[in-house]
Amino acid sequence: MTKRLLIILFKYVLGLGLLGWVIWRNWEAPPGSGGIGLGDALQKPIHWGPFALAALFCLTSVLLTFMRWLVLVRAQGLSFAPSNALRLGMVGFYFNTFLPGSVGGDIIKAACIAREQSRRTVAVATVLIDRGVGLCGLFWLAAILGSAFWMSGQLDELAVTALAEWFLKSVVIGSTGIMAASLLVWFLLGVFSVERSARLASWLEGIPKIGHSLAEFWRAVRMYRNWGRSIVLALGMSMVSHAGFVLTFYFAAQTLSPVAQIPSLWAHFLIVPIGATIRAGFPAPGGVGGGEYGYGMLYEWLDASSAAGILGLLVQRCIECVWGLIGYVVYLRMKPSLPAPATLSGEPPAAELHAGPIAGS
8 A cells, every 4th residue: 555655655756856847947938939838928918818618628528528438338238328427427527527547437437337237247348348438539639630730731721830730741651540440459359250259258258257347348349349329339439528628728828928929720630649648657646747748749749839838738627627526426426327228329239239130241
């Protein structure tokens, strides 16, 4: 327990220490750069219009992620009401905002839904699949829009320097590679026939201690592959929600910085996926420190004010903290609601999916 507390304390010190260094380094703009420093930006009036838009897009996108999870849970034939998706989604968002790392809220959501369901492994699998679909939606959005910009020549217009051009094209190529890899995995899952899938599940069940859980997880994944409309719907919802998060950051950056100091809206559709990845991977509460450094660097690479990128994320953090605290209050006041099992319209129940043919394979 002492070791665990020390690790958590180290993560907080690391994040806050890096944040302090980033603020100190960008407090004043470099001489002759023509940009603004954090000190100058904080002395200017707050633009409440962009702030309100950022808060609105943030809330809408967060709520859409809860509905995406609802789609994935109901696809498994589990009893799960929209109010439960809101309740558990809110507490997950709260812990994602305030706990070290980016998966703390997912652990809480998984534990809560597992307590409320008889098929616990499948319930936990929905959280993991939801996270995977969310990441795919992020990079699919960057790949599709980035490729469109590249082919239309807009990517060259966004890149004001050779470094910016290299960065933007690298983002598009990397995102396209991830999109292709996810499609390949989806195709390979379809290669498994019902008999092969059953044999693999039986083999997994033979593993001591964890075999039953692994087999149930595999069956849950296969169920999504058997009925892919739920995944397609969830992926579309993920792309829309990530577009909302891009707009959230774009307007958050305008709250304390002039528009001339930040990249264009279209450039943000390539900046935010990378910035969000840096933030998610940095082991501090909400990626604090690492996220600010990442966005400042990305803005600087695009010949914009690094201070504007840092302030944009700080404003977005304030919005997320407010919504997170409100969400926690909502969680405390709401009670679990467990209606009769229901699946999405037109989808077979879970029992049929175990034995039915593979749709689309």
